[in-house]
Amino acid sequence: MSLKSFIAEFLILFLLVNTLIVSFLCIDMPEVEVNAGSIVTIILRFGVVFSIPISLLLTGAHFLLNKVAKNVFLKVLIAIIVVAVLYLMYHVFFWYVGISGLIDDPLAK
Structure with a gap:
């Protein structure tokens, strides 16, 4: 796996995870009006915090799985x-x- 493919896979996973987080939070909070501002807020607040580690984890796991291609125990x-x-x-x-x-919401109990 070259550096270009590693970066490309990371960016694709980053966008996919961000899309999943935005869709989850927009469905979970129906009272929030969905527009560009709310989506940017969700991505900056939650997406970056969780998308980067998840994308790095999955890309790194894919890299490791390619390195230990013959050993089934290590793959598992x-x-x-x-x-x-x-x-x-x-x-x-x-x-x-x-x-x-x-x-x-400081009034939430």
Whole structure:
């Protein structure tokens, strides 16, 4: 895997994860009017914080899977580690979204 393909894969995953985060938050918060300003706010507030680590994790895992192409045990181990880290980041994302919502609305209980 060359540097060009690594960067290209990272950028594609970055855009995909940002799209998923924006769509999730727009569906989860129907009271928010969806326009360019709200999408930019969501991307800057949540997308960058989570898209970069997730994209780096998946791109790095793909790079490692290419390096250990013959050893099935290492492939399974890498896949298990990636799934575990993604699961933890999923819960951190929900915690971060909940905490930031409380900060925005100080009257929330």
